[in-house]
Amino acid sequence: RRLDYRQAGRLLELPAPNALRALVCRALRSLNQLESALINAGVLDAATGRPVVADGSLPASRFECLVQACDLLLRPATSSHRPPGVHPHLAERLRGVRLDSDTTDSSQAQPHQLPRYARINRLLAQPAEVRARLSADGFVAIDDAEGGDVDSLRPGTYLAADAHIPDLLTFPAADSARLAVHPLVTGGALCLVDKASCLPPVCLQPPPGAWVLDTCAAPGNKTLQLAAMVGPAGRVLAVDRDAQRFCELRRRLVAMGAGDRVRCLRCDCLQLGDWLSQRCRDRITHILVDPSCSGSGLTARSVERQALDGGAGAGASDAESAAAKEQQRLASLANFQAMVLRSALTDYPSARRVVYSTCSVHSEENEAVVQELANSFADKGWRLARLMKSSWPTRGLSAFDCGPMCLRAGPGTDRTCGFFVACFKRDTGGSGAAARTAAFGMRKSSGRRRNRKR
Structure with missing residues (x-):
C-alpha cells in the first residue's frame, strides 16, 4: 500500500519527479487540514481514516486521497501544472472546498516541522556562485550564523552560514516546495539534507x-x-x-x-x-x-x-x-x-x-x-x-x-x-x-x- 515516488508519479501523471516531491512535502505539511476536508466531504472515514468505499469510485488508499486533494486544493497559484490525475469523483466531492495555503502552512508550525537545510556541493559549485544565484532568484541571505533564529526566518530568506556544519544553508520550512524544484538543487549544486545527517x-x-x-x-x-x-x-x-x-x-x-x-x-x-x-x-x-x-x-x-x-x-x-x-x-x-x-x-x-x-x-x-x-x-x-x-x-x-x-x-x-x-x-x-x-x-x-x- 505504500507507494514510492515513481509509482505515485505515474498515478498522478505529474511531469517530473521534482514536482511530485514538492507536492508530497506540501501534503505532509498540510496533513491535518487536508484530512479534515476529506472527512467533511465524506471521502475518508472519521474512525479509521481510510476511504469510505473501495469500489473504484474513489481513490483506493488514504495516501492517494491526501496527495490528490493537495494537488487539487493547494496547488500554488503560479503553477502551470493542471492536475489531470485527480480522481473525477474526488474532484466532484471537493468542489467548492477552499483551503488558504498561507494559513495551512503557518498552522503547521509545530516542533516536527523543521527548517529546510541545504548543503553546498563544492564538487560542482563554490559558495559565492550559489549565493549569487540565490540572490538573483530573490532569496535574501542572513549572515549571522550564531545569532540567527531559524524559526523566525521568513519565506525568501535563509541563513548563509551554520555554526556547526561548513557550507550549510538554512531555509524556512515554507520554502521547501520552492527549493525542491530550484535549478541549484536539480543541477546538484545544492544537496537537500537534514543538518544532523x-x-x-x-x-x-x-x-x-x-x-x-x-x-x-x-x-x-x-x-x-x-x-x-x-x-x-x-x-x-x-x-x-x-x-x-x-x-x-x-x-x-x-x-x-x-x-x-x-x-x-x-x-x-x-x-x-x-x-x-x-x-x-x-x-x-x-x-x-x-x-x-x-x-x-x-x-x-x-x-x-x-x-x-x-x-x-x-x-x-x-x-x-x-x-x-x-x-x-x-x-x-x-x-x-x-x-x-x-x-x-x-x-x-x-x-x-x-x-x-x-x-x-x-x-x-x-x-x-x-x-x-x-x-x-x-x-x-x-x-x-x-x-x-x-x-x-x-x-x-x-x-x-x-x-x-x-x-x-x-x-x-x-x-x-x-x-x-x-x-x-x-x-x-x-x-x-x-x-x-x-x-x-x-x-x-x-x-x-x-x-x-x-
Missing part, C-alpha cells in the same frame, strides 16, 4: 588526501560530503550490498561530480576484506559506520508512515503485538550494527578514527551499542573522543557511561531530525585498566603521579 563526516574529520571507508553508503549524502573533504588526492570507498540502492548510489555520485574521488563497491561490508587487498586496507585511516537502523528519528518519515497507514482504529492487542515485534526488530538491528562497528574497529590496521551514527532515537541502537564496543576494544587502543564538547548542547543519555562523549540531535533544541553520533579514536599508547578508563574520557594519570610521590 551532516554531523558524522564533520566528526570524522578526514584530512585532505585521506582514504575513507563509508560502510553503508547509499543514498550517498555523507559520501558526497566526505568526497569534498578529502580533496582530489583522497579517496572514498563507498560500500552497499543492495543492488537497487547501489545503482542509485553510483548514478548519484557521478551526477554530483564525485566520480573521480569515490570508488563504489557492491558487497556486504562485513565481507569487505575479501574484496580489498591488504595494501588497500592499510591505506584506510577513517571509517564511517552509518548502518541500517529503525529510522525512528526521522520525523518526516513517521508523519508519512502515519499518512500511508491510516494509523487509527488499532486495538490494544494489535498495539501490544506491534510493540513486541518492534522490540525484536530493534534487537536484530542492534546486533547487526554492533557487528559492522566491530568489523570497522578490527579489520583496518591503519584506521585512526571511526564514527558510528544512526538516525534512531532508541538507546538499544545507540548508547548500548557504543558502550558494548567501547568496553570490548579499550584494551586494543580504542577510546571514545568527546565530540563538539562546547558547541553542541545535546549529549548522549546519562544512564550510560559513554553518554557524555556522544552527540544526540532532535527537533526540540537542535531543530533537526533525531540522530546519534559517537566517535572512536585509536590511542596506541593505552592498555589494560588505564585504557578502559580512558575509553570513557576519564583521567588516567593521577595514579602515576601518586606513585611518583611515594
Whole structure:
C-alpha cells in the first residue's frame, strides 16, 4: 500500500519527479487540514481514516486521497501544472472546498516541522556562485550564523552560514516546495539534507588526501560530503550490498561530480576484506559506520508512515503485538550494527578514527551499542573522543557511561531530525585498566603521579 515516488508519479501523471516531491512535502505539511476536508466531504472515514468505499469510485488508499486533494486544493497559484490525475469523483466531492495555503502552512508550525537545510556541493559549485544565484532568484541571505533564529526566518530568506556544519544553508520550512524544484538543487549544486545527517563526516574529520571507508553508503549524502573533504588526492570507498540502492548510489555520485574521488563497491561490508587487498586496507585511516537502523528519528518519515497507514482504529492487542515485534526488530538491528562497528574497529590496521551514527532515537541502537564496543576494544587502543564538547548542547543519555562523549540531535533544541553520533579514536599508547578508563574520557594519570610521590 505504500507507494514510492515513481509509482505515485505515474498515478498522478505529474511531469517530473521534482514536482511530485514538492507536492508530497506540501501534503505532509498540510496533513491535518487536508484530512479534515476529506472527512467533511465524506471521502475518508472519521474512525479509521481510510476511504469510505473501495469500489473504484474513489481513490483506493488514504495516501492517494491526501496527495490528490493537495494537488487539487493547494496547488500554488503560479503553477502551470493542471492536475489531470485527480480522481473525477474526488474532484466532484471537493468542489467548492477552499483551503488558504498561507494559513495551512503557518498552522503547521509545530516542533516536527523543521527548517529546510541545504548543503553546498563544492564538487560542482563554490559558495559565492550559489549565493549569487540565490540572490538573483530573490532569496535574501542572513549572515549571522550564531545569532540567527531559524524559526523566525521568513519565506525568501535563509541563513548563509551554520555554526556547526561548513557550507550549510538554512531555509524556512515554507520554502521547501520552492527549493525542491530550484535549478541549484536539480543541477546538484545544492544537496537537500537534514543538518544532523551532516554531523558524522564533520566528526570524522578526514584530512585532505585521506582514504575513507563509508560502510553503508547509499543514498550517498555523507559520501558526497566526505568526497569534498578529502580533496582530489583522497579517496572514498563507498560500500552497499543492495543492488537497487547501489545503482542509485553510483548514478548519484557521478551526477554530483564525485566520480573521480569515490570508488563504489557492491558487497556486504562485513565481507569487505575479501574484496580489498591488504595494501588497500592499510591505506584506510577513517571509517564511517552509518548502518541500517529503525529510522525512528526521522520525523518526516513517521508523519508519512502515519499518512500511508491510516494509523487509527488499532486495538490494544494489535498495539501490544506491534510493540513486541518492534522490540525484536530493534534487537536484530542492534546486533547487526554492533557487528559492522566491530568489523570497522578490527579489520583496518591503519584506521585512526571511526564514527558510528544512526538516525534512531532508541538507546538499544545507540548508547548500548557504543558502550558494548567501547568496553570490548579499550584494551586494543580504542577510546571514545568527546565530540563538539562546547558547541553542541545535546549529549548522549546519562544512564550510560559513554553518554557524555556522544552527540544526540532532535527537533526540540537542535531543530533537526533525531540522530546519534559517537566517535572512536585509536590511542596506541593505552592498555589494560588505564585504557578502559580512558575509553570513557576519564583521567588516567593521577595514579602515576601518586606513585611518583611515594
